[in-house]
Amino acid sequence: MKKIVKVALDVPLYKVFDYSFEDEDCNISQGVRVEVPFGSKKKVGIVVETSDKSSPEQKYKIKKIDRVLDIIPVIDKTMMFLCKWAADYYQHPIGQVLFSSLPTKLKQGCDRYYYSKSQLVYEANRIKSKTKIVLNDDQEKVHQEIISNSSVFNVNLIEGITGSGKTEVYIKIARDIVESDGQILILVPEINLTPQTVSRFEKYLNCHIKPYHSSLTDKNKFLVWDACGNGKIDIVIGTRSSVFLPFKNLKMIIVDEEHDSSLKQTEKFKYHARDIALVRAKKLKIPVVLGSATPSFESINNANNGKFKQLHLKKRYFTKTMPTVTVVDLNKDTSEDNLSSTLIRKIEKELKKGGQVLVFINKRGFSSVMMCKTCGWISKCTSCDAFMTYHRTNNCLQCHHCGKTQILSKKLSYQCTKNCEYIFLGAGTERIEKKLKDIFPKNNIIRVDSDSINSIKKLENFRQQCLEGKVDIIVGTQMLVKGHDFPNLNLVAVVDIDSALFSHDFRSTEKISQQLVQVSGRSGRKSDNSEVVIQTRVPNHPLITELLKKGYSNFSLKALENRRKTNLPPFSYLSLLRISSIKKNAPMSILDTIANKLIKDKNLKILGPAPAPIMRKNNRYIYQLIIQSNNRKLLLLKSSQIREYMVDNKSYDLRWSLDIDPIDLF
Ligand code: ADP
Ligand code: ZN
Numbered sequence: 001m002k003k004i005v006k007v008a009l010d011v012p013l014y015k016v017f018d019y020s021f022e023d024e025d026c027n028i029s030q031g032v033r034v035e036v037p038f039g040s041k042k043k044v045g046i047v048v049e050t051s052d053k054s055s056p057e058q059k060y061k062i063k064k065i066d067r068v069l070d071i072i073p074v075i076d077k078t079m080m081f082l083c084k085w086a087a088d089y090y091q092h093p094i095g096q097v098l099f100s101s102l103p104t105k106l107k108q109g110c111d112r113y114y115y116s117k118s119q120l121v122y123e124a125n126r127i128k129s130k131t132k133i134v135l136n137d138d139q140e141k142v143h144q145e146i147i148s149n150s151s152v153f154n155v156n157l158i159e160g161i162t163g164s165g166k167t168e169v170y171i172k173i174a175r176d177i178v179e180s181d182g183q184i185l186i187l188v189p190e191i192n193l194t195p196q197t198v199s200r201f202e203k204y205l206n207c208h209i210k211p212y213h214s215s216l217t218d219k220n221k222f223l224v225w226d227a228c229g230n231g232k233i234d235i236v237i238g239t240r241s242s243v244f245l246p247f248k249n250l251k252m253i254i255v256d257e258e259h260d261s262s263l264k265q266t267e268k269f270k271y272h273a274r275d276i277a278l279v280r281a282k283k284l285k286i287p288v289v290l291g292s293a294t295p296s297f298e299s300i301n302n303a304n305n306g307k308f309k310q311l312h313l314k315k316r317y318f319t320k321t322m323p324t325v326t327v328v329d330l331n332k333d334t335s336e337d338n339l340s341s342t343l344i345r346k347i348e349k350e351l352k353k354g355g356q357v358l359v360f361i362n363k364r365g366f367s368s369v370m371m372c373k374t375c376g377w378i379s380k381c382t383s384c385d386a387f388m389t390y391h392r393t394n395n396c397l398q399c400h401h402c403g404k405t406q407i408l409s410k411k412l413s414y415q416c417t418k419n420c421e422y423i424f425l426g427a428g429t430e431r432i433e434k435k436l437k438d439i440f441p442k443n444n445i446i447r448v449d450s451d452s453i454n455s456i457k458k459l460e461n462f463r464q465q466c467l468e469g470k471v472d473i474i475v476g477t478q479m480l481v482k483g484h485d486f487p488n489l490n491l492v493a494v495v496d497i498d499s500a501l502f503s504h505d506f507r508s509t510e511k512i513s514q515q516l517v518q519v520s521g522r523s524g525r526k527s528d529n530s531e532v533v534i535q536t537r538v539p540n541h542p543l544i545t546e547l548l549k550k551g552y553s554n555f556s557l558k559a560l561e562n563r564r565k566t567n568l569p570p571f572s573y574l575s576l577l578r579i580s581s582i583k584k585n586a587p588m589s590i591l592d593t594i595a596n597k598l599i600k601d602k603n604l605k606i607l608g609p610a611p612a613p614i615m616r617k618n619n620r621y622i623y624q625l626i627i628q629s630n631n632r633k634l635l636l637l638k639s640s641q642i643r644e645y646m647v648d649n650k651s652y653d654l655r656w657s658l659d660i661d662p663i664d665l666f
Contacts, residue, residue, distance in 0.1 A: 003028075004062065007036055007045035008095035010107065014647060016048050016094060021065045028065075031073025031080055035066045035109060042066065044109040046075055046098050048084075074106055076229070079246055082280050089636065091643045091658045092269045100269055101244035103222035112226075133204045139169050142311045146289060147176050150252065153282045157258075157303050158291040159553065160313030161322070162521025166291045167197065169313075170254050171204050173289070178207050178234045182251030186237045187273055189260035190482050191215055192459050197237050197256075205235070212238030212245060215456060240265060240273035243280065251286055253277045257482060258290035258299060259514055261663050270659045293521055294514040294552050297560050301570040304560075316525070323492070323523040323530035325548055329539045337435040338427045338495050343533050344439060350491040351443060351472055358486070359475045360519045361432055361495045364449040365389035368426035370397065370408075375416040385616045392430045393451065402618040432495060433475045440473065448476035481519045490530040492523040497534065501541050504613075505665060506568050509543060509559050517552045567630070569661075572605075575627045575639045576662040578612060579646075580620040580655050587623040587654060595625055598645055599638040604629045613665075620655070626665060636660070 001023045006016040019036050021028060028034070028047055036045050075083065075098060083101060087094040099107050106112065135143055146156050146169075160166040170186060177184045188197055194211040201209050210233050212224050224245070227233045231248030238245070240263050243253075255263070255274050263273040274290065281288045290299055290308070303310040316322070326342070333340040338361075347357050369387040370379040379388040381399035388397035390408065397406045406412075410419040424431070433447045446452075446462060453459050465471050466486055474480065474489075500512050516534070524530020536544060547555045564571050577594070579587035591609035599606070605628040612622035627642075629635040639658055646656050 004051055005034075005047050005065070006049040006051075007034060007065075008048045008098050009036075009038060009043050009045045010095050010099040011038075011043075012093055012096065014093050014643065017045070018062050019045075019065045020062045021068075027071075028068055029073060031075035031077070032071070033069040033074055033106070033109065035069060037063050037066065044069070044107065046095070048080065048094065048098075069109060070112060072112075074102060074112065076246055078280070078283060079244070081283055082244070082276065085279055086269075086271055086276060090269065090271050090660050091639055092271075097269060100241075103225045104218045105222055130202075130206050131204050133168060133172050133175070135168060135172060136165070136315075136317065138313050138315060139165055139172075139317075142313060143169050143172050145309070145311055146173055146287065150177075150287050151285075153285045153287065155278065155281075155288045155290065155302070155308040156311055157295055157299050157308045158289060158311045158313065159295050160291060160293060161316065162293045162518065163316040163318065163525045164293075164313035165317040166256070166313065167200055168317075170256070170289070170291070171201055173252065173254070174201065174235055175205055177251045178205065180251075181249065183228070183231065183233065183247045183249050184235050184251060185242060185245070185247065185253045185277075186235065187243060187253065187255045187263065187277060188237060188239060189257045189262040190479070191239055191456065192453075192479060193256075193482060193484075194237055194239070195456055195460055196463065196484070201235060201237065207234040208232060209235040209237065212236050212242040214239065214241065240271075243273045243276045250280075250284060252289065253281050253286070254289040254291065256291050259292045259294050259296040260482065261511075264661075264663050266659075266664060270657075270662075272661060275661070294517050295556070297510050297556060297563060298570040300556055300560055318526045319524060319528045319530075321524075321528045321530075323490075323520060323532045325520065325532045325534065327539045327544060327548070328533060328535045330535055330537045335535070337431060338535070339432070339435055339439075340535055343493050343495075343535060346491060346531065346533060347436075347440070347473070347493070351440065355491060356466070356469075356471060356486060356489045357473045357491045357493070358480065358489055358519075358522055359432055359436065359473060359493045359495060360477075360481065361427065361429055361475070362477050362500075362515070363389075363426070363428040363496075364391075364430070364451055364477055365398070365400075365428035366392040366430040366434070367424035368428060369424075371423050371425060372412070372416060372420035373423055374418075374421050377412055377416070377420060383616070383619045385614050389428065390424060391451065392434070401614065427496065429475050429477060436473055436475065443472035444470055445473040445475065446471050448474055448480050450477070450479060453479065478515065481515060481522070484522065485525060486522055487526045489522055490524050490527050491533070492520055492531075493533045493535070494519060495535055497544075498537050501536075501538060501543060506563070506566075507663065507665075509562075510556070512543060513547050513552060513555060513559070516547060567628075572628050572630045573632045573635045574662055574665070575635055576659040576665060577625045577627070577642055578622055578657050578659070579624075580617075580622040581653050582620055583653060584621045586621070590649065590654070591623055591625050594642055594645060599627065599641060601634065601638065603631055603634055604638060 002020050003023050007019050008016045032047050034045050083097045087097040174184050191213040198211050210224050229246035302308040328340045328342045350357050367390045370390050381388050384401045386401050388399045395408050429447050429449045436445050520532040523532050581587050595606045607626040609625050612624045
């Protein structure tokens with residue numbers, strides 16, 4: 001009998017395709033790959049639905065499946081549910097969502113057992129515990145709370161101050177789960193954090209622990225994917241994409257640093273791994289643990305209204321005190337190249353004691369803008385509404401938006417008859433590094449940003465040097481802030497936060513307070529004598545004073561109250577439509593139609609159409625519409641109408657994107 005199946009393809013189309021096959025020839029189930037004709041080509045597809053009857057009202061001739069590639073589905077029932085949910089919620093083509101969860105070789109149609117000869121080798125014995133893990137009372141209480149309620153869906157939010165030992169709690173929970181033959185997934189925000197976290201787990205647990213992230217080779221990704229689905233891996237420690245790994249017997253998901261915005265993918269398929277984890281856990285009826293020293297306002301709100309259970313770790317594991325904080329008023333202090341005399345004195349003192357210092361600045365490069373004193377030339381990118389950053393290491397200007405680079409020559413402007421006389425405005429890591437090297441020539445100073453540390457190997461090298469006590473001063477960006485544990489670090493300096501204090505983004509208060517607390521938290525993990533120095537020209541800014549006075553917990557509650565008063569997320573929901581074109585103003589009329597005709601509704605607030613915060617990027621003009629509602633269902637319905645409208649009104653010069661629950665609006 002001829003049967004019809006619905007097949008998803010890796011194409012940017014919001015639909016699945018009908019194909020037919022002869023029932024006697026083969027057996028097809030949901031989630032297997034098939035090879036099908038598509039246009040003039042052959043493509044690999046995934047069967048999303050099988051049905052017993054052929055649909056009678058087909059106007060066109062249904063093509064036949066060429067080949068069935070799997071016996072066992074590559075997408076199991078849970079993954080099918082999860083991918084369908086995500087495609088629906090995030091308005092992304094189902095085929096692309098399904099295919100993005102598969103290893104490259106499988107996407108290309110290779111035999112699933114292609115690599116099986118080189119499979120990961122697993123010893124049969126499973127000695128669970130190497131070093132016995134002993135928790136302190138607070139940790140034990142949190143561990144008990146979670147494990148005693150681990151056979152149903154529930155969400156535990158651990159708010160544990162920096163250095164309180166959240167990781168050890170995760171390890172003990174993981175041990176319990178693995179001992180009862182379950183698997184556990186641990187999401188971390190950064191690739192950089194995976195090696196360190198894996199080795200901390202391996203110190204205590206002798207089971208199958210594997211990292212998973214985008215810089216694994218295709219082969220290793222396949223091996224983890226395969227072994228995880230077969231239940232051969234006990235613990236996966238991975239970045240956001242690992243939330244789409246198949247598991248045979250997943251019993252818990254832990255999301256570490258749950259506030260971190262890198263859990264949200266901002267390109268193409270714009271999903272939030274924490275939210276996907278919640279949906280997956282609910283489906284599987286298993287618990288989720290969210291951990292952070294600085295929980296997201298979304299999660300705090302969910303704890304306040306009883307959806308999440310909030311657990312606390314209020315004390316540091318090794319020390320009794322938190323670092324003292326000194327705010328340096330840059331209006332009063334003399335400073336040169338962004339380093340105040342107070343800070344330099346403190347660094348000097350710390351180095352004399354043999355301690356380590358961390359200098360935090362969240363900009364890479366040497367200077368963010370360059371000018372010529374004589375002719376007024378300024379380092380504007382010719383393709384973007386942005387300035388090019390000067391990178392001293394390779395003597396070039398670089399646009400951080402479109403990637404354009406230009407070698408710095410003595411004369412960049414034809415208006416200057418002689419050589420240009422450059423001045424450097426705004427400081428980045430390279431400049432601070434240079435200045436510190438001038439002041440402390442004998443000390444070992446290391447810069448840690450995505451330019452200097454661009455591989456896991458380099459990061460590991462740096463960590464090793466730190467452990468051996470070879471590094472005196474670390475100059476770094478946010479790359480350093482996240483979850484790193486430097487035992488000998490007792491002075492942290494925040495060089496420049498002023499530019500962030502006056503941002504338009506309603507999330508900036510949340511972001512800066514998290515960053516300040518996290519970077520401060522690197523100081524004094526093993527010493528009661530530690531300090532944080534914050535340099536600013538606005539020492540009385542409420543964010544600084546209130547945060548220091550109240551601490552993150554109370555500060556965030558009050559800041560959350562402001563969100564409630566202004567009806568901003570998490571009290572309302574947002575969706576962001578961006579359209580770009582090479583022609584200025586071209587997206588405006590279509591955005592206008594959408595705003596004023598298509599989705600007009602009294603329960604929606606529509607902001608825009610307006611130019612995007614950076615209106616021109618890579619020679620494309622970007623405009624946006626922000627849609628806000630207190631009704632999530634309505635917002636999703638309207639978002640899908642927008643998506644349909646954009647698909648129907650395709651135009652070769654327009655590119656568009658929809659972002660549900662956007663994080664970067666400004
Ligand atoms: P957090 O992630 O909460 O900031 P960490 O997990 O990094 O804190 O813990 C801080 C330090 O305390 C780490 O060096 C960690 O190894 C140590 N630590 C925490 N709990 C324990 C424990 N139960 N036994 C041994 N060391 C611990
Ligand atoms: Zn540019």
